[in-house]
Amino acid sequence: MSELSTTATRAPLRDSGARTVRLEATNHEGCFLGKNVSPKKFAAGKDAGFAFADLLFGLDLGNAPAFGSAYPAWRGHLDDVYLRPDMSTMVEWKPGLDSVIGDYWLKDGTPVPICPRNLVRKMAERLAGHGFTATVAVEIEATVFEESIHEARARGYRDLTPLGGSAGTAYHLAKSKDWTDYMNAVADRLDEVGIEWEAWSDEDAAGQIELNLAPGDPVKVGDAWARTRQIMREVAFERGHSVTFMAKPTAGYGQASHLNLSLQHDGDNAFYAEDGPSATMLHAIGGLLATMEGNTSIVLPQITSYRRLVDLSGPPVTISWGISNKTAAVRAVCGHPKYSRLEYRLPGADANLYLALAGVLAGVIAGIERKIDPPEQVTDMAWCLPPGLGIERIPDTISKAAAALDADPILRELLGDEFVDCWIASRKWEWMQFHTAGGDPFAELSEWESVRYFELP
Template sequence: MKNWLRKNPHVRAIRVAASDLNGQARGKRIPARFADKAIEGGTRFPMSVLNLDIWGEDIDDSPLVFESGDRDGVLKPTERGFVPMPWLDAPTALLPIWMFHEDGRPYDGDPRHALRAVLDRYTERGLTPVCAVELEFFLIDDSGRNLQVPPSPRSGKRRVAGEILSLRALDQFDGFFTDLYDACEEMDIPADTAISEAGLGQFEINLMHGEDALRAADDAWLFKMLVKGMARKHGFAASFMAKPYPDYSGSGLHVHFSVLDAEGCNIFDNGGPEGTAALRHAVAGCLVAMPGSALIFAPHANSFDRMVPGSHAPTGISWAYENRTSAIRIPSGAPAARRIEHRTAGGDVNPYLMLAAVLGAAMSGIEDAAEPPAPITGNAYAADLPQIPGDWASAIDAFDSSPEIARIFAPDLIRNLVLTKRQELHYMQELSPEEQVAIYLDTV
C-alpha cells in the first residue's frame, strides 16, 4: 500500500472509510503524507459509527453508545488497498477499511465481516461461490421542487419516458458513461454492459462475475459511490433508491451466483438445463429464508414502493426456470454456467449484507439438503404464493425473529440492524413522501 502512494505522488489526500449497516461510507480525511499511520496501525473510531441511522445519528437505545462508553474499534485496511476517487477535483485515494476489536477479533457488527463469516462456511466445505451483480440506478435532475430526467447534454431535451434497451438514451449521456467507464478502469471495478431501463432516466450496469464474493461486494459498494459522485461532477444526481418515481419501475440489484468445488467444477451443473440437486438445495435455502431476509433486500421506507405486483419486482416467494416474474430465476444457457439469479433486492441495499443473506441462505439449504417446492410457470403475480413481507414494520419483525437469519448473521448485527430500522421507522412516519425521497436520493 505504501508502494501505491509512492507510485502516485500526485495524490494529495486520502479517505479511510468503512461501510455502516446502511451501506454509507463512514471515515476520515487524512493528508497523504500522514497515510503511513493509517496503513500500519489502522485508524480508530467508535463502534457505534457502523450503527448509525440513515441521517447519520446515533441509535437512541443502542448499547454501543452510552452503555459501553462509546468505545473505539480499530479499523484496518482491507485487502483491496487504495483506489482512486476520480469524481473529486483534488487527486484523492480511498483506503477501504473494516473494524476489529482491540484484541484483533473481527467486529461482528461490521457488514463486511458478516459476509466474510458466510464465506468461511463455504471454505470449510471446499466450496467457492462465484458472484456477479447487476445494478440499476436513475440519473435525476433534482435542482427543482420535483424530480425529473436531466436534459440531454447533447440535445438539451428531456425524454419523459422509459426507454428499454434504447441506444438513443445511452447516447444522450455518452459523456457521463465514458467518464464512468474510465473511472471504473482506474478503480479496477469490472463494469461490463450498460443498458437503458424502463424507468425515467434509468440505467443498468452489470459487474463481471468473479470467484471472490468479498471483492464483488466491494466492487458494488465502490461502484455506487462512484456513480453518485460522477453524476454530480456532470451536473445532475444519480440514485440507487428503490422507487424515485411512483408511476415507473424501481431499481433492483440482482445477483447471479454459482458454486465451485475444490476442483473448480460448478456444483449446479448436471449437463442439462435443470441443474443438480445442489442447485435445488440452494434454491430451497433462499426461499425459506426470504421472509426473514426481506429487511436486507428492502431496507428502507421507500423500498416497499418498488415491491408491488406487476412492477418487475417480486412479491411472491417462488422460483422458476427462465422466468423474470419469480423471486429466484434459473437462467438458460450453457450447462457449465448454470447459476441462480436472486431478483429480490432493491438498488438501495447494503451489498455486503445482501450477498451475506443470499449466499448464507443458499449454504443453509445445501447443508440441510433441503428441497424446494415445484418451480412455477407463467405469471408469478397471478399465482397463489406465500408473500414476501409487504411493509417495513413486518420486515423488521420477521428479520428479528427468523431462525434462518440467526444461522447467517451474528446476534450483535441482528440486534444493531433491528434497533436502527425501528428508529428510522419511527422518524420516517413523521415525514411526507417528498421529504423521504429527499433523504434517500443521495444516501442510498
C-alpha cells in the same frame, strides 16, 4: 472469522506521489464512509487501524442516534472501532489521492459484529469449509436527472427532469447525447480505477440506467459496487447532474440490485447438471426460499424499498423460484457448464450489497448444510397468484420484514444475534421516524422519503 492476512495489512505503501490517502468502508445503511489522512499518518496506522467512533453504526440516515437496541459492549459509550485497510484494494483514485477499503475491528482484534464487509467474508469462509467457492455479480440500477445536486436539493428532490428524455421501457438507443456522455464518462472512470464492468443500458424508467459489474469473489464485488456508486455520484456532480439509488425515486418504476450467484467445487460449476438444476443448486434454492422472509429485511432496508413490491411491475412479490422465470424471486439459469447460476431478484437498489450478499450466502449455506429441498417451481407467471396455492407473498412493509427476520433461527445462527438484533432495532427506528417525522404511508412517494433517501445510502 479469521483476521485479515498479514500480506493484505502489512504490504508497503506504494510510492504513488499521493498527497492524501482516503480510507473507505460502509456502515450498515450502505453509506460510503471514510477519512482522508496524510501518507505519513497512513503508513504509521495501516497495521493497527484507524480509530472511528462506533456511532457510525448508531446514526440513522437523518444523522440522529437510533435508539432501541441493547447497545452491546462494542457500541455503548461512543468507544472507538478501528478501520483496518485491505492493501489489496488500494488504487489511485485521482492524481494526488489514493483510496483503500477496509473493515471495522475491535481493540481485541475481533471483527465488529455488524461490519458488513466482515459478514460477507465470514459467509464466504463458511462455504469454503464445504469446498465451495462463491462467484457473484450485481446489476446496479440508478436514475440520473438533468438538474444538479444543488438544484435537486432546492426542489426537495421532487419534479426533476430525467436525463436522456422522458421515454421509458428498456434498451432504447434513442437517448440524448448527455445521457450517453454521462455513462461513457462513468465507464472511463471505472476503467481508470480497475473496476471491470460488462454492460450498461437504458432501463425501464425514464433516466434509469442498469450497469452490470463483472462476476467475482463476493468481498471484491462488494468493493466494486461501493466504489462504482461513488464514481456514478462524482461523475454526475462534475457534469451538473444528480443521480440516485433510491428503490423508487419517482412514483413510477422502482430500482433493483439483482444478484447472480454460482458455486464452484474443484473448479467445476456445482450448479450445473445436464438434466437441469444440480442437487447442490436445488439445496441452495431451498435455503434461499427458507430464509427469504427474514432476508427481506436486509435486502429491502428502507421504507421506500417496499413501494416496489407491486404485481406486474418487475420486482418479485412471492417466495418462489422457477427455471428461466423472471417473475419469480429466484431465477434458475440451467444447462450450461459455465453459466448455470441463480439470480436473486429481490434486493432493491438501496440495499447494502455487502449485507445483501451475506444474507444470500447464508441462505445458500443453510440449504447445503441442511439439505433443504425447494418447493415446486413456478412455471407460469408468479405475479397475481390466487390464494390457496401454498405460495406465500414476500413481506410488504419494513415492520413485517423485521419481524420475519427476528423469527428466523437460521439467519440468527449464521449472521449472529448481535447483527440481527441491532439490524431489527434500526428498522423499527426507521419505521418510527417515518410515522412521526412527516412520512405519508398513503402517498405513492412521500416528500419525507425523497429528502431522506435520494442522496443516502
